[in-house]
Amino acid sequence: MIDERRVSPLAHREPLHAGDFAHLAEDAFRGIVMVRAAPIHLAAPLQAVTGRTLPIRAGHADLGRRCAVLWLGPDEWAIMTAPDAAAQITQELSAELTGYHHQIVDVSDYNTVLTLRGSRVRELLAKLITIDLHPRHFARGTGVSTLCGKAQVWLVCREDETSAREPLFEVVVRRSMADYLWCLIADAGREWAMPVQDPIGQVPLHMPV
Amino acid sequence: MFRIRCPYCGERDQIEFGYGGEAHIARPADPDALSDAQWADYVFMRTNTKGLFAERWVHSAGCRRWFNALRDTATDRFVATYVIGEAPPLPVPQLVPGDQAPDPAEAIPEEAAGGGQR
Ligand SMILES: [Zn+2]
Numbered sequence: 637m638i639d640e641r642r643v644s645p646l647a648h649r650e651p652l653h654a655g656d657f658a659h660l661a662e663d664a665f666r667g668i669v670m671v672r673a674a675p676i677h678l679a680a681p682l683q684a685v686t687g688r689t690l691p692i693r694a695g696h697a698d699l700g701r702r703c704a705v706l707w708l709g710p711d712e713w714a715i716m717t718a719p720d721a722a723a724q725i726t727q728e729l730s731a732e733l734t735g736y737h738h739q740i741v742d743v744s745d746y747n748t749v750l751t752l753r754g755s756r757v758r759e760l761l762a763k764l765i766t767i768d769l770h771p772r773h774f775a776r777g778t779g780v781s782t783l784c785g786k787a788q789v790w791l792v793c794r795e796d797e798t799s800a801r802e803p804l805f806e807v808v809v810r811r812s813m814a815d816y817l818w819c820l821i822a823d824a825g826r827e828w829a830m831p832v833q834d835p836i837g838q839v840p841l842h843m844p845v
Numbered sequence: 846m847f848r849i850r851c852p853y854c855g856e857r858d859q860i861e862f863g864y865g866g867e868a869h870i871a872r873p874a875d876p877d878a879l880s881d882a883q884w885a886d887y888v889f890m891r892t893n894t895k896g897l898f899a900e901r902w903v904h905s906a907g908c909r910r911w912f913n914a915l916r917d918t919a920t921d922r923f924v925a926t927y928v929i930g931e932a933p934p935l936p937v938p939q940l941v942p943g944d945q946a947p948d949p950a951e952a953i954p955e956e957a958a959g960g961g962q963r
Pocket of ligand 1: 907
């Protein structure tokens with residue numbers, strides 16, 4: 637059941653634009669399901685329920701129109717799906733995995749998704765992330781769990797320079813860190829004239845040196 | 846800044862990792878049978894190796910898995926990382942029997958070892 641009064645973690649923010657260089661927006665209420673199971677038990681049920689192939693290589697995601705499946709660990713994945721689709725996937729996958737050791741949790745309300753697209757987003761994110769974001773290394777279908785500033789995020793490359801006019805990244809972050817991350821990305825985008833965003837509570841984005 | 850190779854994710858920056866102390870310390874099978882000094886030895890006492898040292902790390906910002914690493918404590922260089930349950934890929938001094946500090950329960954009278962009241 638969806639509560640119509642729900643408020644997304646970044647409902648107080650408006651999409652930000654820095655020319656054609658970078659666009660930041662919240663993709664609110666996306667469905668996110670965490671799955672832990674042995675890959676040998678999970679592959680077939682996942683295919684049946686979501687139509688996706690279980691990624692078994694670290695740092696990979698299987699992207700689809702309705703669902704994306706992100707590798708998070710040797711026995712852990714995240715399913716990212718459309719708003720309000722998480723509950724049904726949770727239910728169907730749980731039913732399919734009955735009898736096998738597994739854990740499936742709908743964490744949609746716990747997270748939110750930031751979308752970042754534009755010609756300079758790789759350079760923007762590189763200021764905040766220690767992973768190599770060169771298109772050769774971080775192409776479409778790459779997804780990792782890492783740190784973005786002080787926030788733990790999942791970073792997924794949905795489109796790259798070969799599949800679209802400009803790259804598109806999704807950054808999944810916990811609710812409590814969402815505003816910090818929003819302001820931090822805006823700060824990193826200052827170089828391309830992204831508008832300054834003041835963090836809630838005036839919490840400083842950077843520690844005094 | 847240095848980089849650590851997570852056995853699951855590959856090379857990542859050190860800020861993604863947490864340190865977990867000495868590796869390969871087995872929990873005593875029957876804690877009730879131990880003296881306080883022996884229990885204190887298990888809980889608190891660690892080898893203080895200069896050189897190759899087997900230790901635990903956790904990839905807390907990545908896959909969140911624990912793993913073991915061989916690090917040279919003198920040069921801070923990571924020699925190898927390997928998954929929990931595997932034997933270290935190189936011999937490490939702390940795991941050689943007889944090369945460890947003597948059992949405090951044997952070496953020191955129990956009161957002096959801080960055995961506590963019972
Ligand atoms: Zn890892």
